[in-house]
Amino acid sequence: MQPSTTQIDRRPVAGIVGYSAYLPAYRLQRGEIAAAVGSSARGVRCVAGYDEDSTTLGVAAALPVVRGREPAVGSVWFATTDPVYADKTNATAVHAALELQPGIVAADLGATLRSGIVALLTAARDGGLAVLADRRGGPAGGADEREGADAAAAFLFGEQDPLAYVTSTASVTAEFIDRWRAPGAPDGAAWEERFGEQRYAELADQLLAQLSSAGVELGGVCRFAVTGINARAVRTVTSAVRKATGAEPEGGDLPDIVGNAGAAQAGLALADLLDTARAGEMLLLISLADGADALVLRATDAIAGRRGEPLRAQVDHGVTIGYPQYLLWRERLAAERPRRPDPDRPSAPFAWRNRQYKLSMTGGRCRKCGAVQFPLPRVCYQCHTADEFGPVSASGQTARIVTFTVDRLAFSLSPPLVSAIVAFDQGGRLQCELTDVRQPLGVGDEVVPTFRRGATIGGIRNYIWKARPVYPATSVAPGPAGAGRES
Amino acid sequence: MAQHGLSDRVAIISMGCTRFAEHFDRSADELAIDAVTEALDGAGLACDDIDAFWLGTYVSGISGMALARPLRLTGKPVTRVENMCATGSEALRAAVYAVACGAVDVAMAVGVEKLKDSGYAGLISPKTQDDGTRVNTSAPANFSLLAPAYQQRYGVTPELFRAAMTHVAWKNHANGALNPRAQFRKEVSKESIERSPAVAGELGVMDCSGVADGAAAAIVTRAEDAPKYTGTPLYIKALSLVTGDGSGAADPRYDYTSFPEVVHCAREAYAQAGITDPRRELALAEVHDCFTPTEIVLMEDLGFARRGNAWRDILDGVYDRDGELPVNPDGGLKSFGHPVGASGLRMIYECWLQLRGQAGARQVATADRGLALTQNLGGAPGDCVCFISVVGSRPG
Numbered sequence: 104m105q106p107s108t109t110q111i112d113r114r115p116v117a118g119i120v121g122y123s124a125y126l127p128a129y130r131l132q133r134g135e136i137a138a139a140v141g142s143s144a145r146g147v148r149c150v151a152g153y154d155e156d157s158t159t160l161g162v163a164a165a166l167p168v169v170r171g172r173e174p175a176v177g178s179v180w181f182a183t184t185d186p187v188y189a190d191k192t193n194a195t196a197v198h199a200a201l202e203l204q205p206g207i208v209a210a211d212l213g214a215t216l217r218s219g220i221v222a223l224l225t226a227a228r229d230g231g232l233a234v235l236a237d238r239r240g241g242p243a244g245g246a247d248e249r250e251g252a253d254a255a256a257a258f259l260f261g262e263q264d265p266l267a268y269v270t271s272t273a274s275v276t277a278e279f280i281d282r283w284r285a286p287g288a289p290d291g292a293a294w295e296e297r298f299g300e301q302r303y304a305e306l307a308d309q310l311l312a313q314l315s316s317a318g319v320e321l322g323g324v325c326r327f328a329v330t331g332i333n334a335r336a337v338r339t340v341t342s343a344v345r346k347a348t349g350a351e352p353e354g355g356d357l358p359d360i361v362g363n364a365g366a367a368q369a370g371l372a373l374a375d376l377l378d379t380a381r382a383g384e385m386l387l388l389i390s391l392a393d394g395a396d397a398l399v400l401r402a403t404d405a406i407a408g409r410r411g412e413p414l415r416a417q418v419d420h421g422v423t424i425g426y427p428q429y430l431l432w433r434e435r436l437a438a439e440r441p442r443r444p445d446p447d448r449p450s451a452p453f454a455w456r457n458r459q460y461k462l463s464m465t466g467g468r469c470r471k472c473g474a475v476q477f478p479l480p481r482v483c484y485q486c487h488t489a490d491e492f493g494p495v496s497a498s499g500q501t502a503r504i505v506t507f508t509v510d511r512l513a514f515s516l517s518p519p520l521v522s523a524i525v526a527f528d529q530g531g532r533l534q535c536e537l538t539d540v541r542q543p544l545g546v547g548d549e550v551v552p553t554f555r556r557g558a559t560i561g562g563i564r565n566y567i568w569k570a571r572p573v574y575p576a577t578s579v580a581p582g583p584a585g586a587g588r589e590s
Numbered sequence: 591m592a593q594h595g596l597s598d599r600v601a602i603i604s605m606g607c608t609r610f611a612e613h614f615d616r617s618a619d620e621l622a623i624d625a626v627t628e629a630l631d632g633a634g635l636a637c638d639d640i641d642a643f644w645l646g647t648y649v650s651g652i653s654g655m656a657l658a659r660p661l662r663l664t665g666k667p668v669t670r671v672e673n674m675c676a677t678g679s680e681a682l683r684a685a686v687y688a689v690a691c692g693a694v695d696v697a698m699a700v701g702v703e704k705l706k707d708s709g710y711a712g713l714i715s716p717k718t719q720d721d722g723t724r725v726n727t728s729a730p731a732n733f734s735l736l737a738p739a740y741q742q743r744y745g746v747t748p749e750l751f752r753a754a755m756t757h758v759a760w761k762n763h764a765n766g767a768l769n770p771r772a773q774f775r776k777e778v779s780k781e782s783i784e785r786s787p788a789v790a791g792e793l794g795v796m797d798c799s800g801v802a803d804g805a806a807a808a809i810v811t812r813a814e815d816a817p818k819y820t821g822t823p824l825y826i827k828a829l830s831l832v833t834g835d836g837s838g839a840a841d842p843r844y845d846y847t848s849f850p851e852v853v854h855c856a857r858e859a860y861a862q863a864g865i866t867d868p869r870r871e872l873a874l875a876e877v878h879d880c881f882t883p884t885e886i887v888l889m890e891d892l893g894f895a896r897r898g899n900a901w902r903d904i905l906d907g908v909y910d911r912d913g914e915l916p917v918n919p920d921g922g923l924k925s926f927g928h929p930v931g932a933s934g935l936r937m938i939y940e941c942w943l944q945l946r947g948q949a950g951a952r953q954v955a956t957a958d959r960g961l962a963l964t965q966n967l968g969g970a971p972g973d974c975v976c977f978i979s980v981v982g983s984r985p986g
Contacts, residue, residue, distance in 0.1 A: 320935045442710055446722060454721035478842045484837035506846050508740045508791035510731035512712050522725050524735070524839055524846070534725050534839045546742060557722055565722040 116230045118265030118400065121172065123342030124256040124374035125412040126361065127151040128539045129283050130421035131429050133249045139426055142491060143491065144395060147363035150424060151238050151253035153432040153517040154538055154555040156195050157183035161236035162200040162554040169201045169232065170499050178231030179209035182218035182366045184212060185238045187564050189529025196566060197234055199462035200554045202496060216282060216332050216354035218408040219366035220351065220390035223398055227269050228262045233258045235370035239363065241345035243435055244291050256370025267377060267386065267400040273313040275306050282332050285449055296335045304314060306395040311347050313403035319399055324348040327382040328372035331391030332363060360418050378413040380406055422541050443514045448561040464552055464568045465491030466531060475531030495531065497552050502527040504548045507537065512581040516558060525550055525570050539571040549573045595723060595862030599661040600686045601816035602808050603824035604633035607939040609771040610804035610927030613906035615771045618650040618704035619660035626661060626700055633809055633819040641694035642813035643668040646681030647931035649716055657700055667845035674827055674968025675971040676713040676977035677701065678806065679934030683829050685810050686961055695811060695833065703807035703929030713801055730798050732792025733881040739846035744898035752784065752902035755882035759783045759796050759924055761910050762879060766921025768952040773800040773927030797882040802927025806935035813985060822946045827961065828862035830855045838972015841905035846971050852891035863961065863980035869894045869915050873959035879922040892965065916954040919944065920960040934977060937964035960984045
């Protein structure tokens with residue numbers, strides 16, 4: 104196979120106008136996993152809560168990026184190796200939760216490791232939103248389970264005042280067997296890493312040649328990152344790129360402190376690059392998956408003011424869970440069934456009628472008396488006026504706990520169920536589940552809405568908005584303290 | 591437009607009530623037959639003598655046929671009613687109104703529930719088809735919301751509030767221990783109440799009412815016809831029902847320290863019955879002690895205690911069987927058990943016994959007070975229905 108050295112002209116739009124990475128709250132010591140199979144390991148992996156899946160992780164990453172820019176989002180490209188549905192598109196739930204315009208495309212890119220970088224390249228071409236979200240695991244005690252991670256990142260591309268220009272992209276494609284998994288199977292497989300290492304080394308050379316011939320001054324690269332599931336290949340290619348550019352690699356420690364988030368890993372690496380980039384710096388992101396893909400960016404003056412919560416601040420902000428808890432959450436161990444009837448299958452017509460509340464957390468404000476209520480009612484509870492409401496979204500708003508309870512009897516994917524009445528600062532009160540509770544709760548505690556999964560019944564995954572307490576980074580207690588993590 | 595009381599136009603002439611228990615050996619049909627038969631025998635009547643029937647059941651039957659079938663009622667109007675925990679009371683309400691308006695001469699209200707066939711420990715409520723968005727909290731969790739809110743509003747320490755919750759459970763078990771028809775017929779120490787396994791919030795198992803099977807029945811006639819059947823009828827002084835609009839969770843004015851539905855319902859009931867000082871005029875009250883904090887809050891909503899003071903009254907023994915106003919002398923939902931559709935009529939049954947001096951070892955003083963109150967609450971704080979009746983042993 105001959106490398107292509109001529110770039111087909113698919114000029115990207117100006118650049119990235121917003122980005123965000125999301126690490127779920129939980130951390131698992133790899134040593135604990137390894138010990139279960141008589142082995143040892145260093146480092147930590149990031150673990151999604153029992154109520155998070157690739158769709159909710161994607162929403163969590165994308166919400167801060169999209170908020171206030173909904174009309175500017177031209178498309179949604181969703182990348183994961185762990186889709187909730189086949190046949191049915193997963194990006195549509197992301198689109199709904201983000202309250203995006205109906206008149207755009209929202210699509211999944213297939214359950215492949217390459218889909219993450221492809222989402223970035225595709226969104227870069229059409230001013231779209233790339234949502235990279237993944238939950239990675241494998242056979243109990245094995246390398247994939249230890250080294251995987253659950254995480255997400257989102258990038259919005261556009262013309263208007265980008266924080267980094269996309270100066271070039273490049274792709275090389277090759278068919279060979281390195282990593283594979285049957286559709287729907289929980290566990291994947293790998294060929295001997297050295298085989299893939301060689302292939303990716305060749306592909307990276309071709310990729311760099313393609314960039315050079317497209318006019319990219321490799322010596323001008325200030326920071327770069329290489330990602331991929333084949334750790335040997337990533338190390339080898341990192342050395343080669345360092346040699347070719349003279350720049351220092353970034354994010355080489357992410358696999359040890361976060362893990363490898365599969366299709367989302369390129370997103371984490373890019374977010375990490377952008378978190379520390381200074382105006383004018385040239386950045387290079389390379390992904391190794393069934394080929395090699397590159398994204399070359401130049402940070403602008405806008406970058407300093409446009410960053411979200413840095414990835415590394417989230418890395419240090421986790422709660423450690425035990426390995427049995429992980430296995431229960433992943434349903435690798437069958438937990439005792441709650442002594443309550445299983446919930447009913449969510450009604451599709453009901454959910455569709457209720458979509459603005461169910462998926463977008465939208466209610467109404469009475470035009471007569473101003474009372475805010477969820478979901479949008481026909482009749483105001485306060486002044487009894489009918490059908491006079493303006494839309495109000497609770498997504499992104501802060502609320503306070505009015506009263507709460509820990510329910511040891513109700514059905515929950517991870518008992519006990521913690522619920523609260525929460526009052527939004529902008530008005531409106533509702534009852535919802537709380538999640539990611541790390542400390543004892545109190546009346547008046549600040550919470551924010553978060554999009555989560557409920558039970559899956561008859562193959563239908565129930566999505567709901569919950570609320571999670573907001574903790575200042577310094578006050579987090581180490582270790583389990585709240586919902587779902589009590590012995 | 592206004593509601594109007596019935597001014598002693600209708601009287602209860604006979605009642606029946608099964609023991610409330612885990613009746614694994616009896617069906618809902620059999621329990622209904624037992625309660626109905628006891629009521630009929632007490633008045634010397636047969637099924638054919640009853641002009642109309644109302645069956646209250648929450649989950650144990652659909653339509654009036656759930657009563658007509660087991661009793662083989664032929665050619666009779668039989669209607670099933672449901673209003674959550676006020677279901678049994680709703681059956682009584684319908685029967686009383688049918689007699690009061692002159693449509694029938696003799697009507698029967700039956701409440702029956704079979705909860706222990708489900709295989710689950712708590713109450714399993716029927717649900718309409720929905721999309722799974724609503725938080726599916728349990729009943730104890732819903733009512734547990736009262737405890738922190740009350741403590742915060744009135745500055746009551748968790749320890750004192752816990753002591754009041756414990757006293758409610760202790761008192762009602764002590765009362766139930768004297769009641770041969772109660773589900774739990776033994777006293778429970780305060781220590782074991784406080785050590786019981788956690789269920790929701792501050793509530794332990796011993797803060798929750800008993801889940802039971804059971805049935806109860808009442809026969810009503812016009813007051814002037816009552817002497818044909820009994821020398822000691824019970825007169826309907828007030829029937830009041832308030833159905834909440836479910837806005838509690840949404841409405842910032844609602845603070846989870848009260849049931850506004852109960853306050854409205856009590857105001858209406860007292861107006862109908864001419865009661866101005868319930869704590870001193872009632873001989874007893876049978877209230878909906880589904881969970882111990884509920885009884886605390888109800889003492890205030892029903893006007894038995896000043897706001898913020900019920901916990902103190904409870905600890906002072908005001909509502910004990912020998913206190914100023916005995917509350918739940920039959921053991922309440924807590925120890926008599928709570929077969930949902932039967933509970934409202936079970937409360938009336940205790941009034942029937944107490945006001946007629948037939949309550950045996952748990953008889954309360956009725957010499958100076960001839961009125962009794964029953965109250966049901968269905969739903970959750972901020973989203974409930976409330977029923978209140980006042981019955982009396984003397985007309986006028």
